Amino acid sequence: MLSPRKRDAFLKMFVKKLYQPIHASSLAIFRIFFGLMMAFSMLRFMLKGWVYDLYVKPKFFFTFYGFDWVKPWPEWGIYAHFIVLFLLALFISLGFYYRLSMFLFFLGFTYVELIDKSNYLNHYYFISLISGLMILMPLHHKWSVDAWRKPHLYSTKVPVWPLYVLRLQMGLVYFFAGVAKLNSDWLFHAQPLRTWLSMNVDFPILGPWFNQAWVAYAMSWMGAIFDLTIPFFLLGRRTRAFAYLAVIIFHLVTWRLFRIGMFPWIMMVSTTVFFSTHWPEIFYQRLRRFLPFFGISKVSSKVKSSSSFITQTVTEKKSETGLVQANTHNGHFSKIFVNRKQKILIGFFGIYFFIQFFLPIRHIFYPGDVMWGEEGLRFSWRVMLMEKNGSIDFRVVDPETGRRWLVNANQYLQPYQFKQMSTQPDMILQMAHHIEQDFSSKGLKHIEVYADTNVSLNGRMNQRLIDPKVDLAKESRGFHHKKWITPFINSAVP
Amino acid sequence: MFKFNCLSSKFTLNKILKSVVVSSIIISPVLYLACGSSGSGSGGPSPSGNLDQNQMLKELSENVIIPSYADFKEATGELQTSLVAFCESPDLDKLGQAQAEWKTTQEKLSRTESFGFGPYHDQNFDNEIHFWPTEPDFIESAISNNEEFSPEVLAGLAGGVSTRGVPAIEYLLFDGAGDSQKILDFFTQNENAARRCNFLVAIGSELQKQSTALHDAWSAEGENYAKQFYSAGQSGSSFATLHDAINLMVNEWAFSVDYIRDLKLAQPIGLKSGSDVPLPETVESPYARYSKESIVVELKGMQSLYRGDYGVHQGLGIQDLVKEKNVNASEVLDQLIVDAIEGMEAVPGSLHDALTENPASIENAYEKIKTLRDYLYGPLASLLGVTTKFSDNDGD
Numbered sequence: 001m002l003s004p005r006k007r008d009a010f011l012k013m014f015v016k017k018l019y020q021p022i023h024a025s026s027l028a029i030f031r032i033f034f035g036l037m038m039a040f041s042m043l044r045f046m047l048k049g050w051v052y053d054l055y056v057k058p059k060f061f062f063t064f065y066g067f068d069w070v071k072p073w074p075e076w077g078i079y080a081h082f083i084v085l086f087l088l089a090l091f092i093s094l095g096f097y098y099r100l101s102m103f104l105f106f107l108g109f110t111y112v113e114l115i116d117k118s119n120y121l122n123h124y125y126f127i128s129l130i131s132g133l134m135i136l137m138p139l140h141h142k143w144s145v146d147a148w149r150k151p152h153l154y155s156t157k158v159p160v161w162p163l164y165v166l167r168l169q170m171g172l173v174y175f176f177a178g179v180a181k182l183n184s185d186w187l188f189h190a191q192p193l194r195t196w197l198s199m200n201v202d203f204p205i206l207g208p209w210f211n212q213a214w215v216a217y218a219m220s221w222m223g224a225i226f227d228l229t230i231p232f233f234l235l236g237r238r239t240r241a242f243a244y245l246a247v248i249i250f251h252l253v254t255w256r257l258f259r260i261g262m263f264p265w266i267m268m269v270s271t272t273v274f275f276s277t278h279w280p281e282i283f284y285q286r287l288r289r290f291l292p293f294f295g296i297s298k299v300s301s302k303v304k305s306s307s308s309f310i311t312q313t314v315t316e317k318k319s320e321t322g323l324v325q326a327n328t329h330n331g332h333f334s335k336i337f338v339n340r341k342q343k344i345l346i347g348f349f350g351i352y353f354f355i356q357f358f359l360p361i362r363h364i365f366y367p368g369d370v371m372w373g374e375e376g377l378r379f380s381w382r383v384m385l386m387e388k389n390g391s392i393d394f395r396v397v398d399p400e401t402g403r404r405w406l407v408n409a410n411q412y413l414q415p416y417q418f419k420q421m422s423t424q425p426d427m428i429l430q431m432a433h434h435i436e437q438d439f440s441s442k443g444l445k446h447i448e449v450y451a452d453t454n455v456s457l458n459g460r461m462n463q464r465l466i467d468p469k470v471d472l473a474k475e476s477r478g479f480h481h482k483k484w485i486t487p488f489i490n491s492a493v494p
Numbered sequence: 495m496f497k498f499n500c501l502s503s504k505f506t507l508n509k510i511l512k513s514v515v516v517s518s519i520i521i522s523p524v525l526y527l528a529c530g531s532s533g534s535g536s537g538g539p540s541p542s543g544n545l546d547q548n549q550m551l552k553e554l555s556e557n558v559i560i561p562s563y564a565d566f567k568e569a570t571g572e573l574q575t576s577l578v579a580f581c582e583s584p585d586l587d588k589l590g591q592a593q594a595e596w597k598t599t600q601e602k603l604s605r606t607e608s609f610g611f612g613p614y615h616d617q618n619f620d621n622e623i624h625f626w627p628t629e630p631d632f633i634e635s636a637i638s639n640n641e642e643f644s645p646e647v648l649a650g651l652a653g654g655v656s657t658r659g660v661p662a663i664e665y666l667l668f669d670g671a672g673d674s675q676k677i678l679d680f681f682t683q684n685e686n687a688a689r690r691c692n693f694l695v696a697i698g699s700e701l702q703k704q705s706t707a708l709h710d711a712w713s714a715e716g717e718n719y720a721k722q723f724y725s726a727g728q729s730g731s732s733f734a735t736l737h738d739a740i741n742l743m744v745n746e747w748a749f750s751v752d753y754i755r756d757l758k759l760a761q762p763i764g765l766k767s768g769s770d771v772p773l774p775e776t777v778e779s780p781y782a783r784y785s786k787e788s789i790v791v792e793l794k795g796m797q798s799l800y801r802g803d804y805g806v807h808q809g810l811g812i813q814d815l816v817k818e819k820n821v822n823a824s825e826v827l828d829q830l831i832v833d834a835i836e837g838m839e840a841v842p843g844s845l846h847d848a849l850t851e852n853p854a855s856i857e858n859a860y861e862k863i864k865t866l867r868d869y870l871y872g873p874l875a876s877l878l879g880v881t882t883k884f885s886d887n888d889g890d
Contacts, residue, residue, distance in 0.1 A: 195819075195876065195878070195879045199737040199878070200735070200737065201547060202548075202727035202735060387876045387879055389871060389876045390868075390871060390872050391752075402770075404765070405767065405768040406765035406766050408766070422871075454868040454872050455872060456872035456873040457876070458876060459873060459876040459877050460876075461872075462868055462873060494820040494822075494823060494873075494877065
């Protein structure tokens, strides 16, 4: 245990580190691009008809446990919701009522994602997290309407902690995505990548190679190594440029191969937080060399003197929002004042990152293979790891009369919902409960609901996912282990 | 200034980065030799990967799909000829001829059901040609209330597509009990006999038009959807990637099996409605008692798509694609299709009658078709990476 004095010194040192002033440019650019990407995403969602397909057309929604109270708006409301999200994203980009816009965007976006589990994607979760974190971050002090409207807000410096937070969050995404790839299917059978690559034999130039098994193995291993190491290489001053090039190549290839929507672009933009904090100025400076007519005001001599994006700088004192207000170069922290707001912020991020470290590994507390039972699978960055398909029939039995029904759940669901439900135990349970309620509303009380499932994981032969003898109507939802999930038999992968 | 000391330049990260990339490239072929080739024994995946998938789609289009639609079109023409002949001078012989032509038409239609994607679905041919169950009340009402049946009148009838197509013609030509005299009387003795014939010929003509349009939609002489399909992923095709076309085809193929299981078998068995007795009236062709034969032919159509052969035509099929990925899987699937066909063929008499007289045979057929369905939706979908999703996803 640290003595109170040492603890106090440690806290002050920590605060000093977190509140070092840095250039506001890279974070301002991050805000601008994040807003633009979100605006584009919302527009794309509406123009592709997904608002109707995902939130109007379905008659039933798979809510998240504990969030059953989240219901979709009526049709006009959900369209209005997306229009508002689009506008909020533009406001974020412009830095217009930034904090309020960010807060409302976070709420609105997360609400949409909570409506239906069928639409869960890791990058939507990532956006919710980032937008939630951004509420707390002073990213509107530069290149924003807010700073233009309120000159006292304008600042070329911001504390460094938002950068650390974003980098850590990004790093966790990559790192745990890499850890998740350390399984036998991925490493020793190159599955499911082998299947997916073979679907892309018409890919320009490389396509004919995609049917070659060794290519799938090479890409599987390189993918795992990329995810596990890229945050560290991005942090390293000397490796950053090469690492970012790898980020771009990796995400462009996956974007072209797998049609994963906005995810690659979001990651390519988000990883700019690993750059030097004044990279936009350096970038502009370089651009001017090639485009002399691009005349804007002079860039500071300090920036001019920098020759790359990798400089991590600024030690000057600055009396701006939340920045350290004492000379700390002598190694003494007695003059640093750690205020209540800072303590709360540190406490918040401590808890936040504890959860972020815990969630991806929580599956170890459940028996069985996480890809099979999917207990602890969501919110853990297990991206592009499995090709899971199956069929399901529900059997309803009235124990009083002995009457039996074979229920095809597609009468309640859209095809994409059915596909998701057919291989995910918690969604199967929700479907069983919905069937029970439907029968109950027709006057058939106390029925039993059984699921007849056949599921194939990464090309294996079918196995039963759910114990067909368990009455799911009597089973409860929750975070406890579901004993009715049939144990996975690790049979041969083709 | 805060530095990431744990990654200082002493670690020479460039070297580390280069070495991990190089080592992963080196280790991968070794792993392939060590693990990949031993994954599935003698039935393991082919390492060659030389199948020209566009060519496979082309051969399927030209050898199976278009010839099947051509046969259906020809059958509707023969059917219409027989209907016109019957209505000119109705008698039992001509009725028998019309009934035989209807069965041929139904067979040719069933043969196409497993590739009901593209124009068949997109241009609403599925509803216009094969909406079932038909609605007798609407048909009788249409006959009672109209003298003439122009295409405009047909299009405006109450009951819509349930009053036309192959099932509606079945209703008019068969009575379910095989009593042809009773049917003939409707066309000769009934007060609406003439109208009945007019209606029959009118919907027969409409069916012929639809089948011709469907064939034209696929053929090179018409809209040439086939070219869109087999040139998937190339410029000029509406399919952005080759996989999109394969995905669509395999999805429809699998769906047709589930449709047989769910609506053509589970429903009449009584499984869907909680009935403790079978429901023969819900079979696909209750009036002609031709449901079993239709299912058998539909499964054979599915087999054609798999094997790439139809009549005198032979070429690449889905089986070649599956074989390229896993020889064993291709053989298993072929056998499951054969089992399903044999299971249906083993049902004695008509499906309608067997439901009450020999339910065990139908349950046996049901299980075989369900097994086939499970394989298509499970291992095959995983093997080919097909998905029913329509929005972007990040794969988990």
